[in-house]
Amino acid sequence: MSETRGRFTFRGFSLSMHTMMKPMSQSPLNIFRTAAEWRRFRGTLAPGQPIAFVPTMGALHEGHGSLVKLAGEIVGRGGHVCTSIFVNPTQFGPGEDFARYPRPFAADVELLAQWDAQSLFAPEREEMYPHSGPAVTVDPGSHGEVLEGAVRPGHFRGVCTVVAKLLHIIAPTHLLLGQKDFQQQFILRKMIADLDMPVQVITAPTLREADGLAMSSRNRYLSADERPKAAAIYAALSQAAADIRAGGTSAEAVAGQLRKAITAAGLRVDYATAYDPTTLAPYTQEIADPCVLLAAARLGSTRLIDNVIVQFEPARFAAENQPSPPSPAPPPPGPTNPPMK
16 A cells, blocks of 8 residues: 555565556446346356456546556456446535536446446446435444544445445455545455455555646546645645654644645645554554554535555565455355355
8 A cells, every 4th residue: 555656566466557557458348237237247257257346436537547457457367347336325424515426427438448347337326225225334433433534424334335235246356445545445444354255455556646636536626726736735745754754753743734734725624644554543642653644625615635654664564554466266156155244
């Protein structure tokens, strides 16, 4: 989970951003609107065939593209890359942007084909929530009550519930997530581990624009005047990371520095802080190794989030937290091998 614009390594093999972002030949894309349609198709895949899954809410950009291409690299020619597009209503709170969230479905389908995704699961709301909403949900625990969870109550309950449903439907061998949503990937890893879901989670680095702004579907909300200011979040995080490496490890001072820098650029800060990325616990006094700097701020009507991992000893952190290379895929789910417990 290293912040990078060049090369990153998963224990035992490595991929370059140049490789991930190179143009690929467009291939046919299978589109499934119901769980039953997907499951019928999945039954035609070869036993033991690895399936890499990239869940999205659509409004795709090159950050999504990097995940899809990485999925293809991981499962190889004998594997299958499945994506999903579903704007999940249960993770949006009152007054949030569910109604205006961009839904350029035709353009998204074209991009997925260009990136060599092989299947797309794109259900309607009624398919995922046939009774208006789930009566049973997945509780994210205390990790879902801080940072994004404190600002957006109930958000991670919605995220965990929909991802649990998607994993049950798709039954992938690999799940690919992005580091930009650091807290989300942390909570989903915990959910998968605690509920014994048989899927390997891989977190890929954040892709950025030339000025450092993290790629996001919500960036399209930014006006021409706002767009240059948005890069201030990453600039502040990068400066704070450099200061920490230079010895400035007071958590209070770092948080104050982040807030001051982001506010000075004209953004309204929701939070700016340092956490332990291995436990998602806040640093309250001295920042130790490793740490993740996280910030969320509003610019006009747009809410932006970002993070930077600070590693004093990169090799140790990588050894403890990076996923293993792909292992032989389990057999496809059947009556004696359900996709999750």
